[in-house]
Amino acid sequence: xxxxxxxxxxxxxxxxxxxxxxxxxxxxxxxxxxxxxxxxxxxxxxxxxxxxxxxxxxxxxxxxxxxxxxxxxxxxxxxxxxxxxxxxxxxxxxxxxxxxxxxxxxxxxxxxxxxxxxxxxxxxxxxxxxxxxxxxxxxxxxxxxxxxxxxxxxxxxxxxxxxxxxxxxxxxxxxxxxxxxxxxxxxxxxxxxxxxxxxxxxxxxxxxxxxxxxxxxxxxxxxxxxxxxxxxxxxxxxxxxxxxxxxxxxxxxxxxxxxxxxxxxxxxxxxxxxxxxxxxxxxxxxxxxxxxxxxxxxxxxxxxxxxxxxxxxxxxxxxxxxxxxxxxxxxxxxxxxxxxxxxxxxxxxxxxxxxxxxxxxxxxxxxxxxxxxxxxxxxxxxxxxxxxxxxxxxxxxxxxxxxxxxxxxxxxxxxxxxxxxxxxxxxxxxxxxxxxxxxxxxxxxxxxxxxxxxxxxxxxxxxxxxxxxxxxxxxxxxxxxxxxxxxxxxxxxxxxxxxxxxx
Amino acid sequence: xxxxxxxxxxxxxxxxxxxxxxxxxxxxxxxxxxxxxxxxxxxxxxxxxxxxxxxxxxxxxxxxxxxxxxxxxxxxxxxxxxxxxxxxxxxxxxxxxxxxxxxxxxxxxxxxxxxxxxxxxxxxxxxxxxxxxxxxxxxxxxxxxxxxxxxxxxxxxxxxxxxxxxxxxxxxxxxxxxxxxxxxxxxxxxxxxxxxxxxxxxxxxxxxxxxxxxxxxxxxxxxxxxxxxxxxxxxxxxxxxxxxxxxxxxxxxxxxxxxxxxxxxxxxxxxxxxxxxxxxxxxxxxxxxxxxxxxxxxxxxxxxxxxxxxxxxxxxxxxxxxxxxxxxxxxxxxxxxxxxxxxxxxxxxxxxxxxxxxxxxxxxxxxxxxxxxxxx
Numbered sequence: 006x007x008x009x010x011x012x013x014x015x016x017x018x019x020x021x022x023x024x025x026x027x028x029x030x031x032x033x034x035x036x037x038x039x040x041x042x043x044x045x046x047x048x049x050x051x052x053x054x055x056x057x058x059x060x061x062x063x064x065x066x067x068x069x070x071x072x073x074x075x076x077x078x079x080x081x082x083x084x085x086x087x088x089x090x091x092x093x094x095x096x097x098x099x100x101x102x103x104x105x106x107x108x109x110x111x112x113x114x115x116x117x118x119x120x121x122x123x124x125x126x127x128x129x130x131x132x133x134x135x136x137x138x139x140x141x142x143x144x145x146x147x148x149x150x151x152x153x154x155x156x157x158x159x160x161x162x163x164x165x166x167x168x169x170x171x172x173x174x175x176x177x178x179x180x181x182x183x184x185x186x187x188x189x190x191x192x193x194x195x196x197x198x199x200x201x202x203x204x205x206x207x208x209x210x211x212x213x214x215x216x217x218x219x220x221x222x223x224x225x226x227x228x229x230x231x232x233x234x235x236x237x238x239x240x241x242x243x244x245x246x247x248x249x250x251x252x253x254x255x256x257x258x259x260x261x262x263x264x265x266x267x268x269x270x271x272x273x274x275x276x277x278x279x280x281x282x283x284x285x286x287x288x289x290x291x292x293x294x295x296x297x298x299x300x301x302x303x304x305x306x307x308x309x310x311x312x313x314x315x316x317x318x319x320x321x322x323x324x325x326x327x328x329x330x331x332x333x334x335x336x337x338x339x340x341x342x343x344x345x346x347x348x349x350x351x352x353x354x355x356x357x358x359x360x361x362x363x364x365x366x367x368x369x370x371x372x373x374x375x376x377x378x379x380x381x382x383x384x385x386x387x388x389x390x391x392x393x394x395x396x397x398x399x400x401x402x403x404x405x406x407x408x409x410x411x412x413x414x415x416x417x418x419x420x421x422x423x424x425x426x427x428x429x430x431x432x433x434x435x436x437x438x439x440x441x442x443x444x445x446x447x448x449x450x451x452x453x454x455x456x457x458x459x460x461x462x463x464x465x466x467x468x469x470x471x472x473x474x475x476x477x478x479x480x481x482x483x484x485x486x487x488x489x490x491x492x493x494x495x496x497x498x499x500x501x502x503x504x505x506x507x508x
Numbered sequence: 509x510x511x512x513x514x515x516x517x518x519x520x521x522x523x524x525x526x527x528x529x530x531x532x533x534x535x536x537x538x539x540x541x542x543x544x545x546x547x548x549x550x551x552x553x554x555x556x557x558x559x560x561x562x563x564x565x566x567x568x569x570x571x572x573x574x575x576x577x578x579x580x581x582x583x584x585x586x587x588x589x590x591x592x593x594x595x596x597x598x599x600x601x602x603x604x605x606x607x608x609x610x611x612x613x614x615x616x617x618x619x620x621x622x623x624x625x626x627x628x629x630x631x632x633x634x635x636x637x638x639x640x641x642x643x644x645x646x647x648x649x650x651x652x653x654x655x656x657x658x659x660x661x662x663x664x665x666x667x668x669x670x671x672x673x674x675x676x677x678x679x680x681x682x683x684x685x686x687x688x689x690x691x692x693x694x695x696x697x698x699x700x701x702x703x704x705x706x707x708x709x710x711x712x713x714x715x716x717x718x719x720x721x722x723x724x725x726x727x728x729x730x731x732x733x734x735x736x737x738x739x740x741x742x743x744x745x746x747x748x749x750x751x752x753x754x755x756x757x758x759x760x761x762x763x764x765x766x767x768x769x770x771x772x773x774x775x776x777x778x779x780x781x782x783x784x785x786x787x788x789x790x791x792x793x794x795x796x797x798x799x800x801x802x803x804x805x806x807x808x809x810x811x812x813x814x815x816x817x818x819x820x821x822x823x824x825x826x827x828x829x830x831x832x833x834x835x836x837x838x839x840x841x842x843x844x845x846x847x848x849x850x851x852x853x854x855x856x857x858x859x860x861x862x863x864x865x866x867x868x869x870x871x872x873x874x875x876x877x878x879x880x881x882x883x884x
Contacts, residue, residue, distance in 0.1 A: 082654045089640040090787055197756075204753075204766045253753060253766075257682075260752035473684035 109171035110148075110163075114222070115202075116215030117192065118181035125151040126192075127181075128158040129216045132166065133174075147220060155195050172202040177222075178252065180208065180268075180341075181215035190259060190339035193252065204253035210334045210341065213273030221273070221327050247333035247350040248357065259339060262472050263463025263492075266336045267353060270344065272328040335464045343460045352453025355408055355446060355500075356465050361387050364415075367441050374433060378419035382442060384412040385507050393471045395478035400486055402471055402479070406500040408446060413507045434506050443502040450500045458493045468492045518714060520723035522653030524731040525660050526795065527566070530707040531735035532663070533792035536670075536761045537615050539704050540746045544754035547697030548689045549682060551754070552743035554697030559736035561698075561855070562705045566732045568858035569711045574724050575865050580716040582806040588864045595807050597857060601709070602803035604853055606820060607846075608707060608796040610827045611838055613637070616789050618758065618834075620782070634828065637790065638821055644794035645801060646817045649717040652795055659787045666784035671742070673777050674749055674764045682751035683744065703846035706854050707792065708732065713799040761785060797821070 116129035129149040150165055152158030163170050178196070180189065196202045211218045247269040250258075258266035331347035345353070354360040365382045372378075392405040414433050457464050471479040482488075488495060518526070543551040578584040585594035617633055644651055687694065711728070718724060746760055757763045762778035801816035810816050827833070 078654065082651070083658055085644075085651075086655060086658050086787060089644075089790060090783065204763065253750070256753045256756075257751045470681075473681050476685035476688070 108169055110166045110168040112170060112172050112175045114177035114179065114219055115172070115175055115196075116179040116181065116211075116219040117184060118215050119183040119187075120151060121183065123151070125153055126155055126158045127151045127216065128155070128162060129219045130162065130170070131219055131222075149216060155192055156199070159199075172196065175202050175206050178202070178206050178208045179211050179215035179218045179271075181211050182213060185334075185341045187341075188339040189255075189336070189341075193255060197252065197256075202252060204256075205251045208250050208252060208255055208268050210268050210270040211273055212270055212332075217273045218271060218327065247329075247331050247345075247347075248353060255336075258466065261466055262468040263466050264338050265463045265466070267333045267345070267350075267464050268336060268341075269329070270332045270334050272326075272330055272332070274326045274328060335460070335462045337462050342462055345456060345464070348449060349453050349456045352449040352451075352456075353465060355450050356389060356391065356406065356453070358389050363387075365410075365412075365442060365445060367438070367445050370438055370441055372433070372435055372437050375417065375438070376419055378417050380414055380433075380438060380441075381416035381418075382412055382504075383415040384410050386411045391470060393475050395471070395475050395482050397478075397482060397485075400482065400495065402467070402482070402492075402496045404467060404470070404496060404498045406450065406498055407503070408450075408500060409503045409505070410446075411505045411507050434504075439504040442504050446502045447500050450498065454496075454498045458496075461490070461493065463493060467496050517717050517719040518649045518653035520718075520720040520727050522657060523711065523714065523718060523724060524727035525656050526653065527708055527711065527728050528731040528735045529656055529660065529663060529788055530710060530792055530795055531562075531705075531732060532667075532738060533707070533788045534612055534615060535704070535739050536667075536742055537759050538618075539701065540743055540760040541755060541757040542704075543697045543701055543743070544747065544750075544757070546700055547693045548755070549684070549747045549751070550687060550689055550694050551697055551747055552683075552740050553686070554694050555701045555743050556740050557694070557698040558701035558705060559740060561702060562708070563732060563736055565706075565854040565858060566708050566711075567729065568855075568862050569709065570725055570728050572858060572861050572865060573711050573715050573718060574721050575869065576715055576861075578715075580806075581712045584715070584861065588861060598803045598807050600849065600853060601713075602800050602807065604706065604709070604849055605796045605800035605803065606823055607838075609793050609800065609820070609824050612789060612793050612796070613824060613828070614834065614838060616786070634825070637793075638825070641790050641794040641797055642817055642821050644791065645797040645820075646814055648798065648813075649714055652791065652798065655794075656791055659791055662784050663788045666781050666788075667738070667742075669777060669784075670761055670764050670781050671745055674745075678745060678748040679751070680748050682748050699847050702850055702854075706850045707796065709853060710795050710799045712858075713802050797824075 110130075110132050112130045113133055114131040118127040118129070119125070120127050127149060128151070129147060132146045132148055148162060148165060150158050150162040152161050159170060178193070184192075193208075197204075209218070248267045250266055250268045255266050255268070258264070331350055333345045333350055333353075334341045335343050335345055351363075354363070361384070363384045365384060367380045367382065370378045370380050387408065387410040389409075390407040392407075394403040394405060396403050417433065453465070457467075463469075482495075483492075486495060539555075540551065543554050547554040572584070576584050578587065582594060582598065585597055588594075589597060613634070616637070620633065644655060742760075746757075746764065747754055749764060750757055762781055765777045765781065797817065797820050800820045801813060804810060804816040804819055805813060
């Protein structure tokens with residue numbers, strides 16, 4: 006009996022299950038049919054059009070969760086975002102009749118001088134007018150104006166141009182020799198605050214007048230005025246070049262402990278040359294062919310200056326030549342203090358981790374295959390590690406400098422003839438030569454440090470290095486020795502050099 | 509086209525991204541320079557402190573959003589503080605959000621004038637700007653949520669472009685010595701940073717629009733933590749690049765690419781950065797305007813949400829008409845006014861609400877246990 010009852014129960018359960026499954030099937034069928042109906046409704050709805058605003062405004066009447074609807078919504082929001090950006094960017098320009106180019110004079114370089122007679126500031130700007138003809142050429146113009154103050158000069162300049170002066174694209178600030186000894190900070194600060202000059206505009210000192218430099222370099226830059234910086238042959242990675250200081254660097258170094266800054270100097274040498282007849286200037290001959298051995302600056306630097314009297318009927322004219330001799334001016338508290346030559350700048354560069362390439366020339370090398378030779382070593386990579394140590398025993402601030410260079414010999418000049426062309430230069434880099442190179446580098450480093458000490462100018466920011474990295478010890482020893490301005494006298498540099506072949 | 513301002517929903521992912529965008533959008537323009545002028549090279553320490561406090565506030569807000577059983581934030585406030593109290597608090601929220609809209613408005617104007625335009629007429633700037641963000645605000649949280657999903661990758665790309673294009677100029681020595689300006693300047697910087705924070709409070713307004721409350725906590729907290737970390741890292745990079753002159757920098761995001769000792773040709777990426785960043789700021793304005801309009805709607809029981817949005821825009825416009833009011837004057841009141849307002853809205857009110865919810869929850873648990881015991 007019990008088995009029968011169980012069987013009956015299971016039958017009933019099975020039947021119930023079947024009913025349930027039928028119900029669910031029916032439900033699913035009705036759901037499917039309803040969604041199909043919705044699909045049909047959705048597709049056949051005449052008022053909904055893909056991507057049209059009219060369709061989107063009527064979205065409330067349709068099923069929000071339908072995949073096609075959701076896809077349309079995404080397109081809609083993408084369109085909305087694009088529209089927002091386009092409207093935001095182009096509406097102001099389209100509403101304002103004059104475009105920005107007509108309102109703003111784009112300055113690409115600025116020169117600062119002081120006139121000898123009137124003692125007024127003389128500001129010279131290289132202005133470009135963007136050309137929309139598609140020839141990728143820009144019209145370059147030079148404008149000069151003077152005034153009792155910088156603001157006065159700039160106002161006069163703006164009136165002369167009939168436009169607002171825009172310094173955002175200014176890449177060079179040239180400072181004339183006439184400003185030597187003057188605190189540059191208020192002038193530069195004014196340019197940054199009022200003129201919103203870019204912080205990566207490089208600062209250049211001019212041995213001569215900044216007007217001449219801007220004039221000469223403008224002639225080189227008729228095609229691309231933005232590349233004016235390149236005409237100074239600066240290379241921030243190169244030992245031979247003087248350090249490049251930007252406006253940002255100048256500001257930053259000014260606020261550091263030493264308050265010193267290195268700014269590269271460009272020479273504007275006047276040279277008397279024979280004046281060429283006017284016809285030959287327009288004859289189409291490339292001047293570079295005639296003066297092939299000169300630098301590109303020299304090739305393009307003619308045509309300026311007043312003509313001088315000439316002997317034998319030949320007319321002579323003054324020509325300014327732009328020369329980068331690797332020299333620099335060291336500023337302290339915003340004032341130009343002392344000039345550093347190429348060798349000293351090379352010594353400075355050995356303390357700069359960003360300077361990685363260059364050439365080291367060693368004279369009087371005597372080795373197995375070298376007899377009183379001059380060896381040129383090309384540095385392919387270099388690193389410098391500076392470790393400040395405060396020595397309380399000897400009351401000294403010791404800066405341990407570890408310089409590592411990698412490179413290869415690129416040139417050997419000597420009287421003795423050898424068949425070295427068959428030999429690798431790698432073999433010539435003997436320990437003896439390495440020692441000679443180390444001596445040379447350490448000598449350059451010492452020269453730079455001594456230069457700083459003698460001139461009491463912390464060009465390498467030694468004090469700032471100790472202040473930042475050994476703050477407590479620095480303050481303690483400074484108090485103990487009651488150091489004020491003569492910090493450099495308590496600094497010793499301990500340089501070690503490692504020379505390696507490139508491979 | 510009818511919209512009552514609460515009918516649409518946003519999912520957990522959208523809320524998390526919104527949180528990220530709202531935290532980061534305006535922090536990378538004026539704030540780094542402003543904090544640097546107070547804390548110097550320790551600006552990042554100041555903002556790290558601010559971040560910790562703000563993150564705590566985010567945790568509280570997320571707890572409220574997740575555990576609140578009320579229909580909306582207004583209902584919750586009514587239950588805790590009575591109707592009058594709730595309306596007063598909503599008025600404070602309204603002041604907060606509308607001032608944020610105005611501040612962003614001024615910031616973006618100076619940002620544009622600095623980089624793209626010379627002497628941009630503010631009316632010409634304001635018309636398209638207001639139209640766009642008012643429309644997004646009117647469309648409500650769902651439109652905001654969808655838009656942010658599109659804009660988010662652009663924001664990340666722009667940020668990476670700004671940081672990586674200037675990474676070669678980083679000098680970590682500029683961060684040393686840490687704490688040289690003293691603890692007081694660090695705390696003052698943190699207070700200023702705190703005064704500029706609070707955009708994440710929109711999550712409380714969005715309570716009625718959240719569709720996936722269970723998934724909110726991990727996602728929102730993760731995205732918020734990342735956003736705060738990015739700002740701190742940005743401040744480290746900012747100080748390492750600009751050093752002493754960081755205090756003079758008014759628009760950090762674009763100026764970051766300017767400060768380069770590398771000789772440049774005609775390339776400037778600041779234009780690209782500003783074009784990429786503007787949509788983020790517009791969206792941020794839209795979120796704040798939506799929140800302000802929502803507060804108005806509940807304070808005055810206004811049925812049509814469009815009226816609230818238009819009122820919000822008109823108030824912003826009216827503030828713009830105040831002569832000689834600039835972003836710097838607005839920022840000068842931050843430490844005094846905003847820090848107090850933010851403390852109330854970001855910390856005090858959320859803590860009270862969390863306590864209320866927690867107590868209510870434990871009471872419910874207690875009642876349930878009693879019922880179970882009685883049943884047994």
